[in-house]
Amino acid sequence: MQGDEKVDAAVIEIRNLSTRFGDHVVHDGLDLQVRRAEIFALVGGSGSGKSTLLREMILLHRPDAGTIRVLGADVQSLDEQDALALRQRLGVMFQHGGLFGSLSVRENIGLPLREHTGLDDELIDEIAAWKLELTGLAPETGLQYPPELSGGMLKRASLARALALDPELLFLDEPTAGLDPTSAAGVDELVKKLRDLFGLTIVIISHDLDLLWQVVDRVAVLGEGKVQGVGSMSELAQMDHPLIRQYFDGPRGRAAQPQQAGEKTWNQR
Secondary structure (H helix, E strand, O other): OOOOHHHHOEEEEEEEEEEEEOOEEEEEEEEEEEEOOOEEEEEEOOOOOHHHHHHHHOOOOOOOEEEEEEOOEEHHHOOHHHHHHHHOOEEEEOOOOOOOOOOOHHHHHHHHHHHHOOOOHHHHHHHHHHHHHHOOOOHHHHHOOHHHOOHHHHHHHHHHHHOOOOOOEEEEEOOOOOOOHHHHHHHHHHHHHHHHHHOOEEEEEOOOHHHHHHOOOEEEEEEOOEEEEEEOHHHHOOOOOHHHHHHHHOHHHHHHOOOHHHOOOHHHO
8 A cells, every 4th residue: 555645645634732621731732643544543641632632533622722634624614514514424433332222223323324314214224234244243233222232242333333324534432441352352353354345544542452553553642732652553662752661661561562573564554
């Protein structure tokens, strides 16, 4: 994929972003760029502004200063109609699923289609079944309700809903949090499959070191209001910034690191 301008084009561009809640500064001149068709992760300690940044990128919170461009649009200048059109090009999987417990899984997946398209119910149900299959769930799962699902199944069902409108840009908030190793590995493979099949750009918030090493192309480490480092995990592992070293010097960080011969960077894909 090297040399392809479309692949290298920025899907998200953030410049000089500032966000405050009262006297508390969350972002202070933050800059960030996400390339087309890459899997990109945001990491950082508690209070580093990861979740706030996600909310700003999906138009749920307005920053105090700076610019955010998503899929070529300046999100702060959009009117209500254009903002709605942009949101329909995005898919979001929330950390705790965000599914409605009173609706079946199939109804949850079909909800965005019922709200934003004129498709009939039969076709919506067919699309919902296809999205379920795409995420590795059996068709009968569509008849179940979210409280009846295991953690791994709930993550996949939430991802199926995020894919309902065929988004160009997919946001995943802690997609493997709380999962056993086998379920987490299945989600890892699914994320790579979606990018490779559909050329999606995927932005992930995660503390899962295995996912960061094995799935993600580039990682941005947030701290002290800014991006303290960005690159592949192997590149970050060589940086000396104390906020970055926290991810690599503990026992979990060392255990998650692959052998040097097996490492993969964005430019080697």
